[in-house]
Amino acid sequence: MTKIGIIGCGKIANSHINALLQMSDVKISAVCDVNKARCDEFAKKADATPYTSYEKMLDTEDLQLAIICLPPAFHLECTELCALKGVNVFVEKPMAITTNDCEKMIDICNKNGVMLWVGHMQRYSPENWIAKELIDSGKYGKLLAISEVRTCAYPGPASPAWLMDRKISGGGIMYNFGAHTLDMVKYLSGSKVVEAESSISFSNWDSEDAASGFLKLQNGVAVTFNLMGRCNVNRYEIVLYLSDGEIRIKPRKSIVACGRDGVFAKIPNGADNEYNWQYLQLRDVMDSLKSGVAKVDGEYGLEVIRSIEKLYSSSGRNQTEKEKKI
Ligand SMILES: NC(=O)c1ccc[n+]([C@@H]2O[C@H](COP(=O)([O-])OP(=O)(O)OC[C@H]3O[C@@H](n4cnc5c(N)ncnc54)[C@H](O)[C@@H]3O)[C@@H](O)[C@H]2O)c1
Known part of the structure; x- marks a missing residue:
């Protein structure tokens, strides 16, 4: 069972949760949002533990994958923390707000041996x-x-x-x-x-x-x-x-x-x-967690x-x- 944490409980996170709830081999263990009411609502829907701090969530939970659904400027900092905690990262598109940030994200994931996917979904x-x-x-x-x-x-x-x-x-x-x-x-x-x-x-x-x-x-x-x-x-x-x-x-x-x-x-x-495309995208991510090869990786997101x-x-x-x- 792959344990997943969702970070950011907004519009796109809702579609991630809907897709993940259709999969029998994954468990949404935790969800996080600074907006407590929204976080609680998503936690209830996903039967997950709510957190208002992703740092606390990453310290407490034993996650294999974090799905980052934050606004783009926050993608770098959150990816860095996930990588340092040894958690694989799926980050929504656009990957970050500068190429410099994207390069740092790729670098820290490589250094910490975690996988990085970017949510470019057109192929799905x-x-x-x-x-x-x-x-x-x-x-x-x-x-x-x-x-x-x-x-x-x-x-x-x-x-x-x-x-x-x-x-x-x-x-x-x-x-x-x-x-x-x-x-x-x-x-x-x-x-x-x-x-x-x-x-x-x-x-x-x-x-x-x-x-x-x-x-x-x-x-x-x-x-x-x-x-x-x-x-x-x-x-x-x-x-x-x-x-x-x-x-x-x-x-x-x-x-x-x-x-x-x-x-x-x-x-x-x-x-x-x-x-739908979201299910197919996340199914691919789950399968590539096993194969170790991401089709839409950090280099792809950086090039965009x-x-x-x-x-x-x-x-x-x-x-x-x-x-x-x-
Ligand atoms: N793939 C797609 O087609 C698609 C569609 C929509 C959005 N997106 C991308 O998804 C990302 C999120 O977009 P959205 O539309 O869901 O935004 P949103 O504003 O609906 O949701 C973002 C959530 O993050 C929370 N948040 C902000 N800072 C936080 C922090 N430090 N810790 C915890 N929670 C925090 C906010 O409270 C909010 O609930 C963006 O990168 C966006 O471009 C992709």
């Missing part, structure tokens, strides 16, 4: 793994370009207060949604970002609420993305352009593809599967943050906010 989303299989099969030829459009109100009405505070979140829509974009692009293309350019803009916060960018990948694939948080229309679409066809994804909704005839056909995406730093750097983010406002 059915539309993406179906698209990946189609790309790799060669059925539609060679992947040439990827284009993503995501429009919404960002932050949304239910977003946590820290989301637009750059010191806590690391950045705005490009940091949070962009981490998913980079994960999806890396996974689908099997390649690395070699060039990154972006334009970002701000309205009411010190973090951007709109970002457009271009990525060039090592294998020549070109990527464009528009992450628009000032639109009140919800749209999330990814188009994959191939030499002999096209694949269109609406994440968690649908996937369609066409060959040279241009006639799109719907591809079954198993939307009625018993298990490195690309986002490149995008910010090209956008001139470090100018004053006044200069950037449009």
Whole structure:
């Protein structure tokens, strides 16, 4: 039985708990949040011991894995403590708020012989793994370009207060949604970002609420993305352009593809599967605890943050906010 501690009892922790409760070989031993009421509520749901200090939780419990669901700025300190106590770490995306923090996390986990996973979940989303299989099969030829459009109100009405505070979140829509974009692009293309350019803009916060960018990948694939948080229309679409066809994804909704005839056909995406992406992600983590090889490790999370730093750097983010406002 793998004993797990959940650190941070917010939105994503709830989905981790729902998935873990479906597994017979794991036990959520402890949960932790500085917000006592929330912590008690999660402890009740998971039948776990509540803690308001993760230090105390790590000192008291004999855990094999900590799932860190804190805001990004706190990922480093918490990972360091888990590693020093010999507890394996799964940390939510984005891995941390700087590449420097990510490097420290990798280093301390290596030095203390604990595993480190980062919660980049795109490969567990059915539309993406179906698209990946189609790309790799060669059925539609060679992947040439990827284009993503995501429009919404960002932050949304239910977003946590820290989301637009750059010191806590690391950045705005490009940091949070962009981490998913980079994960999806890396996974689908099997390649690395070699060039990154972006334009970002701000309205009411010190973090951007709109970002457009271009990525060039090592294998020549070109990527464009528009992450628009000032639109009140919800749209999330990814188009994959191939030499002999096209694949269109609406994440968690649908996937369609066409060959040279241009006639799109719907591809079954198993939307009625018993298990969702979170279950599949954590199942993989549990299995890799045994194999000792993490598919989505610290180096992967670091590379995502490195690309986002490149995008910010090209956008001139470090100018004053006044200069950037449009
Ligand atoms: N994989 C995904 O699709 C996905 C989705 C949502 C969030 N996330 C990531 O998960 C992380 C958490 O996001 P969220 O939306 O769940 O945030 P949230 O604000 O809902 O939850 C964070 C919780 O951490 C608690 N907390 C803060 N400091 C603490 C401390 N020192 N000790 C104990 N508890 C503390 C807060 O009280 C809060 O309950 C972020 O990194 C976010 O980017 C990932």
